[in-house]
Amino acid sequence: MTQRYVINASVSPKGSLETLSQREVQQLSEAGNGSTYTLFRQCALAILNTGARIDNAKTILEAYDDFEVRIHQQDRGVRLELLNAPADAFVDGEMIASTREMLFSALRDIVYTESELDSPRIDLGSSQGITDYVFHLLRNARTLRPGVEPNMVVCWGGHSISSEEYKYSKRVGHELGLRNLNICTGCGPGVMKGPMKGATIAHAKQRIVGGRYLGLTEPGIIAAEAPNPIVNELVILPDIEKRLEAFVRVGHGIIIFPGGVGTAEEFLYLLGILLHPDNRDLPFPVILTGPESAAPYLRQLREFVGATLGEEAQELYQVIIDDPAEVARQMAEGLKAVKQFRRERNDAFHFNWLLKIEEGFQHPFDPTHENMASLQLTRDVPPHILAANLRRAFSGIVAGNVKDKGIRRIEQYGRYEIHGAPAIMKPLDQLLQAFVEQHRMKLPGGRPYEPCYRVVT
Structure with missing residues (x-):
């Protein structure tokens, strides 16, 4: 630059x-x-x-x-x-x-976040208190729309993707928009932009006025993934954990496209929540998809989930390859089940109160070298806790790759060390190596990727 x-x-x-x-x-x-x-x-x-x-x-x-x-x-x-x-x-x-518009959304969120921390009603020491805090942040941003039937589809995926993968995400967004569905992403480039761009065209075709393109981000990552100009609702949450909770509270279903460590972090967070026994009967459609060229990536991700979290985790989502229309049809069908479930239990359409999120998923993880090295990555913990710990490992790698604080820590202390059982470390190392080989760690054309981590068995 x-x-x-x-x-x-x-x-x-x-x-x-x-x-x-x-x-x-x-x-x-x-x-x-x-x-x-x-x-x-x-x-x-x-x-x-x-x-x-x-x-x-x-x-x-x-x-x-x-x-x-x-x-x-x-x-x-x-x-x-x-x-x-x-x-x-x-x-x-x-x-x-x-x-x-986005500049003053940032000012609004940062001012409100700071003022709310002094409020006596905020209790960040309990799970319910944190969820209530996320609710108030979203409500202040006018994100919550009471009475509107489930139609918000969260799209996760990488900013460092191929042209073919980007075009595919636009096609999926187009099919979602034709079915009157709205889009929520991490608000940056790549997959965070593609579905929104496809949906804007579809909404125009359907003469839908007021289509929603919701972007959720947090201060530590916004500089690395600046909002794309299609976003018409921007919300900046205080940290990655509250951002992730906001995704699963306001989204009615999630589509996951090819990506890198950031996408894997989001996916593992979601699996950790859905694996919790209290959430087993709660409908939450999850689809992994990509073009035919991404089939090896999707297969490898599925194998990683099976090797670390087991078949139960694999049953929580479906994989659809190179079929945007089928992705949208399956998501629309899944949202009908969400609508019926929430009506039967008198739960809000605009905020998923019934979803159980343990306190361990909600507190910010500070990826210091000590915290990264002490993550418990073994089968001695329940699958949903292992998923949470794996999510933290990926969160640390994201910090070391693109966040200012993480980059400076790597420069000062060297690479993070990630320790764990061989049965967990081997598939983790294979997945991370594949991300590097497929240029999913950085934008293509940039300097060669230098890992900020070392996997230790």
């Missing part, structure tokens, strides 16, 4: 967050140089870099190290003064509408 174009600009919100309290402005002021300002600056810079093919947070932050955001409270509302901002976010000096 040797050349850059910057601009100084002033921008005000449209439709939301017109005012802040004096305390909130003080928290966000550069003069305080506090964590709130630092967090918002990082998220704002990522949003202003929407469309840039850079998947390294450290690179973006260093390239725009003189970028500043100044928050002004005035009679007419909030105004942001941007100094040395990426010029690509503007057209003829005016910020692109979708960028402005």
Whole structure:
């Protein structure tokens, strides 16, 4: 990233967050140089870099190290003064509408997250308290739509995918859109963009006004996966665990496309929840899919699940290869079962309250070298706990690959070490090696991937 174009600009919100309290402005002021300002600056810079093919947070932050955001409270509302901002976010000096919308969504979420932490009703020490916190964050973002029948399909997959895999994800999104289904993704490029792009065309064909393209992210990863411009609802959750819970609480079914360690992390989180005994009778359609060229990847992922978590985990999802229409048909059928189940049990359509998520899945995992080395990856724990620990291992690799804090830890202390039983470590090592060989760790065309981990048996 040797050349850059910057601009100084002033921008005000449209439709939301017109005012802040004096305390909130003080928290966000550069003069305080506090964590709130630092967090918002990082998220704002990522949003202003929407469309840039850079998947390294450290690179973006260093390239725009003189970028500043100044928050002004005035009679007419909030105004942001941007100094040395990426010029690509503007057209003829005016910020692109979708960028402005997402910029103030970030401000809304970060301000609310900080203010809610001081609320006496927030109890982050219990599972129910954490779920309630996620609910309030989503409600404040106006994400929850009471009374709307189940139609939100979560799509997970990699940002580092081939052109064929990207086009396939668009075809699936198109088939979903033709069936009046909405899309939720991690909001970045690749598979996080493809289904949304396909659905927008299908919604236009069906004359659907108000199609929803919901993007859920978190501060540690937004710089590496800046929101794509199709996202019309952006929510920034405080950490990866609350982001993952938001996916399974607001989504009614999940489609998983080819990806890398981030996708594997999400998949294992989901399997860990669905393997819990309290969730066995709860309908939650899950489909793994990809083009014919991705069949070996899908087969290897299935073999990994079988080798580590067993046949019970394999029965929680179906695999459909190279058939977008069938994927959409099966998902639509699965959503009918979700609708019936929630009606019978008087559960909300807009938030999956009945889904049991243990507290161990909800607390943030800090991928320090010590925590990564001490993960219990053996068959001595129940399958849903093993899935959670495997998810944490993949989360650490994601941090070491693309998150600023993780990258700096690897630079300082060397590679993470992942220890476990040979029966778990061997298939894990094989899967990770396949990700490297298939260029699923970084965007194709970049520098050769250097592993941030070492698997130890």
